[in-house]
Amino acid sequence: MTATVLRSGAPRAAAPSPWRWLWWALAAAALLYLPILLTERQIFGFRLSNMMLLNIGLSQVNLMLITMLGALSLNYLTGSAGLISIGHAAFYAVGAMTAAITGSQWGWPFPLVLIAAGLGGALAGLLAGLPSLRVRGLYFVLSTFAVHYLVVFAFMEYQFKFFDVVGVPYKNATLGSWTLSTPMRWYFFLLPLVIVVYLLLRNSLRTREGRAMQAMRDHELAATANGIDVRFLRLKAFAFSSAIAAVGGALYAYYLSNVTSEFFGIQFAIQFIAMIIIGGMGSLPGAVVGAAVWLLLPSIITGLTAQAGDTTGLLRSVLVDHKPQLVQAIFGMLVIVLLIFAPWGIAGMATRLKARLTAWWSRS
C-alpha cells in the first residue's frame, strides 16, 4: 500500500541521482556531437552510410527544430489548455509576414525581428481566440479553420502587393556580427532556443496559472466556480502559444530565405495536428517525439525505397515515382492507427510501458 501525500505548492523534485546526471551528460554530448556527425558523416573515423544515418541531413534536423516550436506550442494549447486549433500554421504565416515587414522592408536587426514576430503572433492569437468567448468545441474548431484561410489569404495579398509571385525574400540572419549562414550555425542557434521554449512551457504549467489552465481544460464549470477567469486565461493561452508559433514562422522564413503563401496551406496546419497526435496530445515530450517522427519518416521511406531496385507496375509507381505521396499515405495511416489503438500517442505509450515495467519490477 502506498501512502498518498498531498502537497501544496509546486511539486518539489527530489535531488537527482547520479544516474540522472550521467543520463543528462550523455544526452548533452550526443546533442552537441550530432551536427558534426551529420556533417562529416563519420564517427571516430568510421564512415557511415546514408542508410545508417537514416538519410538525415543537418538541414532536416534544423527544420525539425523549427517545426518543433510549432508542435510544442500547439500541444501546449491543445493538450494543456484544452483548446483545439486546426489553423495553427496561420501563426507561422503571421510570424513570416511580420518578419518580412520588419526585417526585409524596414531592415530591423534579426533579434528584434524575432521579438516583433512574437508580438505579432501574440496579437493574432488574441484575435483568433476571440471566437472562443462565444463558442465551444466543434464550432470553435471551425472558427480556427476559417481564421487559417483568412490569414493565409492576407499573406498572399501582402506577398503580391509588396513583393512578387516568386515569394517573399529574407536576408541573412545575423546576431550581432555572427551570421547564421551554415546549417551548423543554425543548429547551435536553434537547439538552445527549442530547449528554452520547452522548459518555459513545462515550467509555466507548474505555476499557479498553469494549474488553473489545466483545471480549465478538465472541467470548465468547476474551474469558473473556483474563481478562475476562464475567458482571460483562454485568450492568454492562445496568445502565448501563437507567439511561439510566430517566432517559429519567422525562423522558418529566414531559414528557407524565401517563402510564398503556398507554404502555409492547410496541409501544413494538418501536419502539426498529426505530429501532436502521433507524439501524444497534452505531453510536451510528445510534441518532441511527433516532430522527430515527422522528420524521420520521409527519410526512412526514401532510404528504404531506394533499395527497391527494379520493380515494375503498381509497386514501382508506389515506391519509386510517388515518394512524397507514399510518405503522406503512411503518415496518415500512422495517425489513423494510433487514433484507433493508442490515442495517447507514442509518448503516452512510453509512459504506460514504463509504468508497467516499474510495477512488474517492484512486484518481482
Place this chain on the structure above:
Amino acid sequence: MLIQVLLSGIALGSIYGLVALGFAVVFKATDVFNFAQGMFVAFGAYFAVTTINLLGLPFPLAVAAIIAASAALGVVIHIVLIQPLSGRPMLSVIMLTIALSIVMRAVIEILYGVQSRTLSTPMPTGIFLVGDVRISQLHLVAAGVSWLCMAAFGAFFKFTSIGLLMRATADGHEAALVSGVNVKVMNRLAWAIGAGLAAIGGLFLGQLQIVSPELEHIGLLALPAVVIGGMQSIPGAIIGGLLVGLIEQLSATYISPKSSDILVYVLLLAILMVRPWGLFGQRELGRV
C-alpha cells in the same frame, strides 16, 4: 451580366448543396464532422474518369457504378474507421477524418498522378441563349439533377419507413436502439448516402471544372455551407450550399478570382460569432 453570375452561382450552389446534404446526413446520423467529404467528392470525379473515359462504360451504367462504388466506400470507411471510434472525444474523430483525407489524397495521386485530367461525359455542354443571357446547359443539368436528388432524399426521409427510422436514429441513438432499430445499419446507410451524394457532386464538378486532387478544396466548401445553414438541419445545408455558391460566384466576378473562397470563410466566421447554430439550425443548449 449579373443575372448570369446569379445563375451560375445557383447552379454551383446546387451542387454544393448536394454535397452539403450528404455531409449533413452523416453528421445528423453519426455525429461525425466528416472532413474527408471533400475527398469523397474527388473520389467521385476520379471514379467518373475511370468508368467513363478509361473503361468506356455506357453512361447510365457508369453513373450507377460511380454511385455504388462511392456508397460502398462510405460503408467500408464507417465499418473500419468510424465504428471503432464511437464514444471517443470529438477531436479524435475529426483528426481521423482529416488523416483519412490525407490518405485518400495520396492514394489518388499514386494511382492517377498529380496532373489534372479532363472528364468528358455524354452530358450536354452547349449553351442556351435567352435574350442577352447565356445559360450553360451543363449548369442546367447539374442544377436539375442536384435538386432532383435533394427532393428525392427529402421524400425518402419524410415518407418511407427507412427514412423514418433514420430520422429516429438521428434524434436519439439510445431510444432507437431500445425500439429495436438496427442502428449500425442506419449509420452505414447514412455514410453510404453521404458518400454517394458527394460522388454525384464530384461527377458534375469534375466536368464543370477539372478533375484533380484540388477538387478536395472545392468539396470542402460544403463545410462552411453546412455550418452557415445550420448543422442539424437538412434544408439548412441545402440553403447554405446555395449561399456559398452565390457568394463564390459573385465575389469571383465582382471582386477578384482569388477572393472567391475568402468571403465564404469570412461569412463562416461571422455566423460562428453571431449565430453559431446557423441560419436554420436549432439553438443548442450550452454544454458545460
